[in-house]
Amino acid sequence: MNRNIVITAAMLGMLAVILGAFGAHGLKDRISAYDLENWKTAVSYQFFHVLALLFLATMSGYRQSYVTFAFYAFVIGIVLFSGSLYLLSTKAITGVRWKILGPVTPIGGLMFILGWGSILLGAIKGK
Numbered sequence: 001m002n003r004n005i006v007i008t009a010a011m012l013g014m015l016a017v018i019l020g021a022f023g024a025h026g027l028k029d030r031i032s033a034y035d036l037e038n039w040k041t042a043v044s045y046q047f048f049h050v051l052a053l054l055f056l057a058t059m060s061g062y063r064q065s066y067v068t069f070a071f072y073a074f075v076i077g078i079v080l081f082s083g084s085l086y087l088l089s090t091k092a093i094t095g096v097r098w099k100i101l102g103p104v105t106p107i108g109g110l111m112f113i114l115g116w117g118s119i120l121l122g123a124i125k126g127k
């Protein structure tokens with residue numbers, strides 16, 4: 001599992017760098033300042049949770065079920081939270097106006113919270 005976590009973290013980390021650069025250079029003059037801030041929030045949360053994924057890969061002395069749950073929660077959180085913010089931020093360019101995206105963002109945030117809670121429980125119940 002640790003290898004899968006590191007591979008996933010590396011891919012999502014590379015994507016965060018690419019999306020951060022794209023936002024700074026490709027979107028700066030194409031979307032509003034508000035939407036650009038939302039884009040930056042999406043990139044930041046993606047990076048924070050990539051680092052959390054790398055931390056998970058070091059948790060070999062903990063119950064694997066908690067590590068596995070946190071892994072999936074963080075990946076789903078990145079997709080839902082950051083992904084929905086990326087789409088919402090670029091709606092002026094892409095024309096994407098899915099009303100479902102608004103509620104998706106907090107579900108992604110909830111997944112982040114559950115992932116951190118799983119780490120907490122794993123640490124409490126671990127060796």
